Amino acid sequence: MHPTVPRAAARIAAAFALACCTLSSHAADKYPSKPIKMIVPHSPGSTADMVARTVAEGLGNRMGQPVYVENNAGAAGIPGTRQLTTAAPDGYTIAIVSSNHATNPGLYKHLPYDSIKDITPISIIGTSPMVMVVSGDSSYKTAQDLVAAAKAKPGGISFGSSGKGTILHLAAEMFLDKTGVKMLHVPYRGVNTMMTDLMGGQIQMAFLGIPSALPQIKAGKLVALGITTTHRAESLPNVPTLAEAGVKDYNYEAWVALIGPAGLPPAVTERLQGEVGKVLATPSAREVFSAQGFVPVGSTPAVASQAIKSEISKSLVLIKRASISAE
Template identity: 35%
Template sequence: MNPPAFPRRRRQLAAALALLALPLLATAQAAAPAWPKKSVRVVVPYPAGGPNDLIARLLAQKLSDRLHQPFVIDNKPGATGMTGTDTVAKSPADGYTLLVSASVHVIYPSLFQKVPFDPLKDFSPVSLIARAPLVLSVNPELNVKSVQELIALARSKPGQLQYASSGNGSATHLSAEAFKTQAGINLQHIAYKGSSPAMNDVIAGHVQLIFDSVGSTIPYIKAGKLRPLAVTSAKRSPAVPDLPTIAESGVPGYDISTWYGLWAPTGTPKEIVEQLSAEVHAILQLPDVREQLTSRGIDPVGSTAAEFRNYNASESTKWARIVKDSGAKLD
């Protein structure tokens, strides 16, 4: 007696449906993201709370939202940022360890004799995130109201005007040294242990001038405790649009900013680097991100990986020259 045809037809139909499903399954697997498939560690080589940390956390949150995996901040301060940076240099190049750091990243070899990594060779540049210009300000009692008047006064009193910095090798130090060189003047450097004591002594009139971040300077400008002369970037800052740049104030070519970038260990797959770069660029166009940064005097930028690689190289050369002229070796 032959078996009923109905069950056999059901089995044939199931087999046919399974065959039809195979292309759909293959398409779904192809559409699944190759990266990231797990949480990504974002190393910040400085303590929590500073501008580097703020930028990293803002970026990490947006990347988590867009890529549907946690991007977790790991603050690893120490050795002027070299401890955390070295951690990333020695991590697997698989896209699951990233670095958000500042422009000092490319300055380390100029400042220190012993650096445990090569900032250009041991990292894959992903994107320039933002720039933060400084403001050149003077004590209001100093009889100058422009960069040109300051230069003229400095030339009439060589070595007598003093500028405060937050420490040897800091952005506030090196930006002033670059200004001295390009303006052809002689200023005396007074180094402090941090930005706050440096700023306090300028406000008190013990030191005549200071280069400091837009965010730190604006409250004192509004209170009438400092007189701003110019910003250090090539373009005016949206946070203080009425302030001219130093370059347009008679020192052509002057362009100094602290900047922040995203790196991966060298050898990270190109596809991951380019995906990350595109995501960062898109994030930096979001209105809420731009508002959070610009309100703190930080200008969002964004770049391709190739552009950022070239920028790393050019900034390394520029800062090496500035450090050499300043004599700012730290060891």
């Protein structure tokens, strides 16, 4: 082969690559040129939905194109996430996912997508601690009181959750794992009935989102024994973290993240992440997040990717240890 042929081929390949990069950069400069759809795999009025609508409104204002929310709820968020993963990776279909994105791989053997490979993480939007609570007239005044009673009577104390494999269930399973105690799990189909039974003494303990629990805590109908994160909650400053309460290495939190389909161009990913960070810094967004018990984050795509992988791994371990399967 003539020695100039490889060199000529190399020049052609380099020119082609440069042209592609120029076109990609040009497309990114024009992004967005039409409305953006934000899929929310949760029902209207849910915490994730309210967070999504706040972010969508802020993004639309900043990017000069409407960002409209499309709810695709049900089946643990699987249909909505599937809709996202099958969309074109052009930045015009994005989604807000929450903690069940990390729990589903352990609960369902045949998901119609890969929870890591089929998405492009853009940003962790926010995180939220949960709180371990007992009824207002409970004899358990601290987390250690509950642990001591559970050790004295294995399986004799019950805890409730909003359903098998939900984050409220897994928060309790982590508590059992860290303390080495056994309790009876009583799954419900929602939070309200569970709280009624907890306050009525039918079950003895539960983990709840702070917005759900706070009114009953203030009314004295529930008592908070511990916060699930490594930092105390602003709305419950006098309640210790579970780690402070003697549950070593306990740390579990709810979260919401912005994602796109796999293959989302880096320039588009970075543009969305940058604008989201600016939206989350506004007083109006912080007010909405605070009311929902969320702390705004606005992470980089790399941090979001690592966080989602870590949460999936953590959930897989908890689900396997507790032998949990989807209903």
